[in-house]
Amino acid sequence: MSGPTTQSADAPTRRLAGLLIAGAGLAVLVVAPFTGLYTVFLMKLMCFALFACAFNLMLGYVGLLSFGHAAFFGMAAYATGHVVKEWGFDPFLGILAGAAVAGAMGLVFGAIAIRQKGIYFAMITLALAQMVYFFCLQVKFTHGEDGIQGIPRGMLFGLVDLRDSLNMYFFVAAIFVVGYAIIYRTVHSPFGQALKGIRENEPRMISLGYPVARIKVMAFTISAALAGLAGATKSIVFQAATLTDVHWHMSGEVVLMTLIGGMGTMFGPVVGAGVIVALQNYLATIGSWVTVVMGVIFVVCVLTFRRGIVGEILARLPHRR
Amino acid sequence: MQELLGIPSPLLFGQLLIGLINGAFYALLSLGLAVIFGVLNVINFAHGALYMMGAFVAWLLLTYLGIGYWPALVVAPLIVGAVGILIERTMLSRLYDLDHLYGLLFTFGLALIIEGTFINFYGVSGQPYAPPQVLTGGYNLGFMFLPAYRGWVIVASLLVCFGTWLLIERTRLGSYLRAAVERPDLVRAFGINVPLMMTLTYGFGVALAGFAGVLAAPLYTVSPIMGQNLIIVVFAIVVIGGLGSILGSIVTGLGIGLIEGLTRTFYPEASSTVVFVIMAIVLIIRPHGLFGRPRE
Numbered sequence: 340m341s342g343p344t345t346q347s348a349d350a351p352t353r354r355l356a357g358l359l360i361a362g363a364g365l366a367v368l369v370v371a372p373f374t375g376l377y378t379v380f381l382m383k384l385m386c387f388a389l390f391a392c393a394f395n396l397m398l399g400y401v402g403l404l405s406f407g408h409a410a411f412f413g414m415a416a417y418a419t420g421h422v423v424k425e426w427g428f429d430p431f432l433g434i435l436a437g438a439a440v441a442g443a444m445g446l447v448f449g450a451i452a453i454r455q456k457g458i459y460f461a462m463i464t465l466a467l468a469q470m471v472y473f474f475c476l477q478v479k480f481t482h483g484e485d486g487i488q489g490i491p492r493g494m495l496f497g498l499v500d501l502r503d504s505l506n507m508y509f510f511v512a513a514i515f516v517v518g519y520a521i522i523y524r525t526v527h528s529p530f531g532q533a534l535k536g537i538r539e540n541e542p543r544m545i546s547l548g549y550p551v552a553r554i555k556v557m558a559f560t561i562s563a564a565l566a567g568l569a570g571a572t573k574s575i576v577f578q579a580a581t582l583t584d585v586h587w588h589m590s591g592e593v594v595l596m597t598l599i600g601g602m603g604t605m606f607g608p609v610v611g612a613g614v615i616v617a618l619q620n621y622l623a624t625i626g627s628w629v630t631v632v633m634g635v636i637f638v639v640c641v642l643t644f645r646r647g648i649v650g651e652i653l654a655r656l657p658h659r660r
Numbered sequence: 661m662q663e664l665l666g667i668p669s670p671l672l673f674g675q676l677l678i679g680l681i682n683g684a685f686y687a688l689l690s691l692g693l694a695v696i697f698g699v700l701n702v703i704n705f706a707h708g709a710l711y712m713m714g715a716f717v718a719w720l721l722l723t724y725l726g727i728g729y730w731p732a733l734v735v736a737p738l739i740v741g742a743v744g745i746l747i748e749r750t751m752l753s754r755l756y757d758l759d760h761l762y763g764l765l766f767t768f769g770l771a772l773i774i775e776g777t778f779i780n781f782y783g784v785s786g787q788p789y790a791p792p793q794v795l796t797g798g799y800n801l802g803f804m805f806l807p808a809y810r811g812w813v814i815v816a817s818l819l820v821c822f823g824t825w826l827l828i829e830r831t832r833l834g835s836y837l838r839a840a841v842e843r844p845d846l847v848r849a850f851g852i853n854v855p856l857m858m859t860l861t862y863g864f865g866v867a868l869a870g871f872a873g874v875l876a877a878p879l880y881t882v883s884p885i886m887g888q889n890l891i892i893v894v895f896a897i898v899v900i901g902g903l904g905s906i907l908g909s910i911v912t913g914l915g916i917g918l919i920e921g922l923t924r925t926f927y928p929e930a931s932s933t934v935v936f937v938i939m940a941i942v943l944i945i946r947p948h949g950l951f952g953r954p955r956e
Contacts, residue, residue, distance in 0.1 A: 404761050451940050454947035458703050458760045459899060463943065466896035469889070470936035477929060587892065591768060598765065630776030637769025641762050642751060 368512045378508045379576070384616045385515040386573040391596040391608030392522050393565035398594075399603030400526055401558050402538035404461040406590050407448070407468025408566050411441035413585025414471060415567030416574035420487035421480050423575070430493050430501055434514070434571040441567020442560050444471075449559030453552055456541075465587060472585045486581030490574055507576065514572050518565050523605060525561060534558055566593075588630075595633060598640050601647030610648050667925055673804035675925040676918060681810055681879070683917015684817035688872040689894045690901065690909040691821055695828070696865035697903045698841045700858050702752065702763035708891025709774040710866045712884060714740045714873025716778060719789050719882045729792040733874050740870025745863040752862065753855065771891075778884035786881030813875050820871060821910045828906055837861065896939040902952015912950060 372378050394408045419437030422428040428436065452463045475481045482488075492501035501507045525531050533554055536544045545551050574580040583589065592615065600611025615633075622629050640647070646654055689707055696704050704710075717736040721727040727735065747770065755762045791809040798807040828834040840847045840854055848854045873887075880886055894913075901912030916935050924931040942950060 404764070406764075451943050454943050455899070458764055461761065461764055462703065462895040462899055463939070465892055466899065466936050466939055469892045469896075470933050473932045473936075591772070594765065594768075627776060627779050630772050630779070634769045634772030634774075634776055637772060638751065638766060641766040641769065642754060645758075645762070 365516070368516070372505060372508045378504045380616070380620060382508060382511045382576045383573070384613055385511050386569045386576065387593075387596065387616050388609040388612040389515050389518045389572070390566050390569035391593050391600065391612045392519060392605075393562050393569060394593045395597045395602055395604075395608045396522055396525065396562040396565070397559060398597055399607075400531065400534045400538060401555060403453075403456070403555070403559075404594070405452075405464040405559070405562070406461045406587070406594065407464035407466075407471075408563070408593050409585050409587060409589035410448070410468035410471040411445055411563040411566040412570035412573075412589060412593075413475065413580070413582075414444060415441040415570040416580035416584045417475065417481050417487060418567075419571035420490045420574045420580040423493065424487060424490045425480075429497070430495055430510075430575050434568065434575060437571025437574070438564050438568040441570065442564030445560040445563020445567075446556065448563070449556040453555045453559070465590065468585070468587060468590060472582070472587070475582060475585050481580075481582075484582065486579055486583075487574075488579050490578045490580065492575055492578060501575070511572055511576060514568065518568050519609075521561070522565065525558075526605065530554070530557075591637075592633070595637055595640070597647075599636065599644075599647055601650030601653070604647070604649040604653060607647050607649035614648070670804050672925055675921045677804070677806065677810060677921070679918045679921020679924070680914065681813055681917070682920060683914035684814050684821075685872050685876060685890070685913075686894055686897050686917050687821050687910045687913030688817050688868055688875075689890070690897045690913045691824055691906065692865040692868035692872075693894065693898055694901075694903050694906060694909040695824070695868075696862055697898075699837060699861040700748075700752075700756070700763070701760050702755070702767065702862075703760070703895075703898075704862075704865065705764055705767035705891065706747075706770040706774060707767075707866070707869050707894065708887030709771040710740050710744065710887075711869040711873040711876070711890065712778065712887035713743070713774060714870030715789070715877040715882045715886060716782075716873070716884070717870070718874045718877045719787050722789065723787075729874075729878070733871070736874045737867040737870040740873070741863040741867030744866035745859055748859050748862040753858070756858075775884050775888065782884055784883060784885050786883030786886070789877040789882050791878035809878055813879065816875060817872070820868070824868070825906050825910065893935055896935050898949075900935075900939050900942045900949055902949020904949070904952040908949075908951025 371381055390408070390412055394405065397403050397405050415437035417437075418440040419433045422436050423430060423433035448464065448467050452460055452467065455463055476483060480487075492507060495501050495506070495510060499506050499510070501510060526534075533544065533549055536547075536549070537551055537554065541551060570580075570584060573584070596611035596615050597608045598611065599614055600609065601607025618632070619629060622632060625632075644651070689711060693704055693707055696702060714736050717739050718729070718732040721732050721735065722729075752763065752766060755766055795809040795812050798805055799811070800806075826834075828837055836847065836852055837857065840852070840857055844854050876886070893916075897912050897916050898909065900916065901908045903909070916938070919938065920931055920934060923934045930937075946952075
């Protein structure tokens, strides 16, 4: 799909199409809050979409399933909540701090976890994330079961009042666009090509002289930092950071979003996040059956719908391949 | 009062006993995971949920049919094993040709379904389950007090672990199984029904989880979430031990249980995280686990 085709004769047309799609996407983002949809719902969707895209960078483009991304999402939420509420950070700086914490964790966890591949990698990331969960359960600053509540949205750069939901919406939209652009650039760069090379044939990449381990850790760090960016933003939107954000259920949710939308596609995780967030909103009345519904979707997706929504659409487009 | 390393010895031995019991459960569960992974190449995320199911089946048998602990110790694992066989035949067996990650994702979904369903019917608070009459009371060992049921749990799980090891390493059936792990295609060419063996292996592996669940029922309250965090600890143990050897997973399970017990005595804050720290250290020193060997 990528590689040689991107340099082929129709590159300008593809470029134009890409710009058009990006423009249309931006237009949708600008118009969405005026369509009567709840802005909080849209903001939640964007946070989870960014989270899923960050996760997909590892699963879809390096072929490594991290079952512990909730650790980055949740820890960033806690870090942001703490620095904004207790230390009075500007919301923007607070979010950056959260993402930085997640990135640092990603560097350490990545360095440990890449020592194993495949299914072991999933188990190791899950176990490391569980360690973070227990840590959050015990330390003081997370306030245990209560979580950090009442995080102030505050004034962005001291100028823009984020308590206004429309201002908050555009702030979140900007973060989402920047995060998405970083992922897009990462995937469509020589570095991204190296990632896909590792996914397809790791021994060959090693023999070609690529520092495979370092590349994987870098990708994991980027993915963790962006997952943290999503979690940090979410803590400002909902003004809370709780244990739910670091629990392995959250890791499972982001796997499901990516799976249902289409792993290894740029836009799939966004669609998947939309489906799951909408479903959770819609099914909120049936209480804990939601878990069962999630489980059923998981099973059905794995058994019959492995390409996901966007993956299935791309596979049916005639001009590809 | 006697003291050992500055800790009253009854306290130390008490914690070591708890550690040994936890270790026995870790051993049973990681053994099941190792057997299933060896033959099916699937990491069974639903193992914790099926362990919970074993405990719940025992409780349901007692509550609705009046069937007591001893029959339940046999019947509940059989029921859980049958559920496992059904799952393997109808769904899991379709995933063998795919990336192993799909097996993990499938069983993860399965765990959500099983746990979610039980939570909906029974809540998360948990149901009490009394130990059998014979095993109430306990023995004074001089240096500590050993409740009879706890002693039984250790003996029973060690027997089952050792029996499984004998079955796999010392019998003809076990030799087929080990051959199927190495070269399923060749074993098949010799006329051995490999798909049937895979089905039975999955059934057996999850029956072990069900057995552990029944053993656990009188110790902990029977709750739908009892297997949820346990399975992640067991994953860490599997990473520490490596999935290569049966004996390795038993030893690692017991060892980690004891280390947790010691940690709870000397530095209780770290008792829930120590296993993950050990995992990280082992990964740095021996990436394939203590008993593992590089695969592929």
